[in-house]
Amino acid sequence: MIYTLTLNPSLDYIVELDQVHIGELNRTKKESKFPGGKGINVSQVLKRLEVDSKALGFLGGFTGDYIENFLKSLKIDTDFIKVNEDTRINVKLKSEQETEINATGPSITKEDFEALKRKIRELTNEDTLVLAGSIPATMPETTYVELVKICSEKGTKFVVDAEGELLKKVIPYKPLFIKPNHHELGELFNTVISTCEEVIPFGKELVRMGAQNVIVSMAEKGAVFINQDIAFIASVPKGEVKNSVGAGDSMVAGFIATFEKTNSLEEAFRFSVAAGSATAFSMGLCTREKVESLLPQVYLEKK
Numbered sequence: 001m002i003y004t005l006t007l008n009p010s011l012d013y014i015v016e017l018d019q020v021h022i023g024e025l026n027r028t029k030k031e032s033k034f035p036g037g038k039g040i041n042v043s044q045v046l047k048r049l050e051v052d053s054k055a056l057g058f059l060g061g062f063t064g065d066y067i068e069n070f071l072k073s074l075k076i077d078t079d080f081i082k083v084n085e086d087t088r089i090n091v092k093l094k095s096e097q098e099t100e101i102n103a104t105g106p107s108i109t110k111e112d113f114e115a116l117k118r119k120i121r122e123l124t125n126e127d128t129l130v131l132a133g134s135i136p137a138t139m140p141e142t143t144y145v146e147l148v149k150i151c152s153e154k155g156t157k158f159v160v161d162a163e164g165e166l167l168k169k170v171i172p173y174k175p176l177f178i179k180p181n182h183h184e185l186g187e188l189f190n191t192v193i194s195t196c197e198e199v200i201p202f203g204k205e206l207v208r209m210g211a212q213n214v215i216v217s218m219a220e221k222g223a224v225f226i227n228q229d230i231a232f233i234a235s236v237p238k239g240e241v242k243n244s245v246g247a248g249d250s251m252v253a254g255f256i257a258t259f260e261k262t263n264s265l266e267e268a269f270r271f272s273v274a275a276g277s278a279t280a281f282s283m284g285l286c287t288r289e290k291v292e293s294l295l296p297q298v299y300l301e302k303k
Contacts, residue, residue: 002046002256003129006039006057007143008105008136010090011066020095035067036090038132038161041246043076045253045275045285051260054079056119058136060106061086081115083108107138120147125155128176128260130252132161141165148173161252164188172210179252182218196233199224200303203231213265215272217251223276225269230302232266234273237297239281250286251276270298 016030043055055076059068060083067087071078085106093099123129129151135143144162148170151158157176160167163184171178182193189202196218203214203226216224220241225232254275259268274294278286281294 004039006037009037012036041249
């Protein structure tokens with residue numbers, strides 16, 4: 001079973017209006033609300049790719065109830081820990097420019113964290129855990145390290161989609177797969193990366209540090225896959241970028257879904273790139289049909 005973990009999910013309230021007038025009454029043209037959070041996005045894309053998962057994390061209050069009911073309506077299994085305060089609401093204002101107001105989120109107590117660790121200890125060597133996104137301010141900086149240590153002890157495969165020190169500290173525990181973009185990769189090594197070829201030596205260093213498989217996304221320039229044995233550069237499909245939110249999460253889901261079915265790293269990488277592009281070219285998360293329509297445009301060059 002695949003488990004996704006979102007430590008600080010959100011209810012994303014999207015408001016569209018012609019123009020924002022500061023200090024005045026503004027009226028919307030359209031509003032919508034969706035569950036937000038990288039792990040939750042991965043679960044939603046997996047479901048669209050006909051792969052089951054179970055969503056883990058922390059939820060609280062009426063906003064938490066909304067998120068859980070939304071996921072259940074999509075037939076996504078959930079096993080969230082209920083916390084005392086409300087799950088946060090993130091407001092996204094879309095007008096001539098896009099403005100985001102992200103809330104802090106509920107306090108996560110030591111007892112809440114211990115309850116999460118008990119759930120992770122129940123996973124087996126047949127399970128995969130996806131740890132995605134940031135850590136709430138009220139949780140220890142060592143949160144991801146503590147969780148992947150449990151995975152290592154249980155033989156549970158794990159995937160990490162995080163930035164900076166969060167990512168760097170878990171690499172020695174041999175994640176199945178990590179997916180920094182080229183900006184995040186550059187920050188890890190205090191450099192600027194502008195081409196796919198420049199990615200390869202740094203990707204190989206991440207493998208040397210412990211990562212089993214690495215995908216580095218470079219937007220319209222392509223993507224790079226590296227492990228101990230091979231390196232591929234992928235072309236990306238052509239299309240109009242409508243929405244970058246969730247594209248990285250779609251890459252993670254596309255890789256895991258395909259690898260679970262085929263055990264082929266090459267096919268998993270191709271599908272991952274197509275899935276990320278399919279979301280980028282859509283107003284929401286990708287569909288299987290959209291991914292499969294783009295797949296023929298993804299070409300791999302072995303390096």
